[in-house]
Amino acid sequence: MNPEDRAWSRLQNHAAAQLSPGFAQRVLVAARAGAKAAPSFLGQFTLGAATAALCFVAVTLFQAQRTGGDESSTLADWQKITAASQEAELGQ
Numbered sequence: 001m002n003p004e005d006r007a008w009s010r011l012q013n014h015a016a017a018q019l020s021p022g023f024a025q026r027v028l029v030a031a032r033a034g035a036k037a038a039p040s041f042l043g044q045f046t047l048g049a050a051t052a053a054l055c056f057v058a059v060t061l062f063q064a065q066r067t068g069g070d071e072s073s074t075l076a077d078w079q080k081i082t083a084a085s086q087e088a089e090l091g092q
Contacts, residue, residue, distance in 0.1 A: 001009075039047075
């Protein structure tokens with residue numbers, strides 16, 4: 001057994017010691033009892049729509065912030081190019 005396997009084994013034993021007896025059975029019973037109260041289709045649809053709306057708002061805000069910085073940087077670059085072009089025209 002390599003050191004990594006021994007470390008995982010120790011962690012697994014330590015974690016198992018933290019659980020009280022019958023923990024797995026209680027979890028299964030609770031899960032089966034909760035399975036009867038499944039969310040409704042309307043609830044699932046509402047959650048999905050709210051998530052999509054939040055994602056859309058987040059992407060829109062991020063893009064607006066990012067685009068604003070890009071525009072000012074691009075404008076500054078074009079101003080430099082224009083100034084250089086005007087200097088070149090005057091120099092000829």
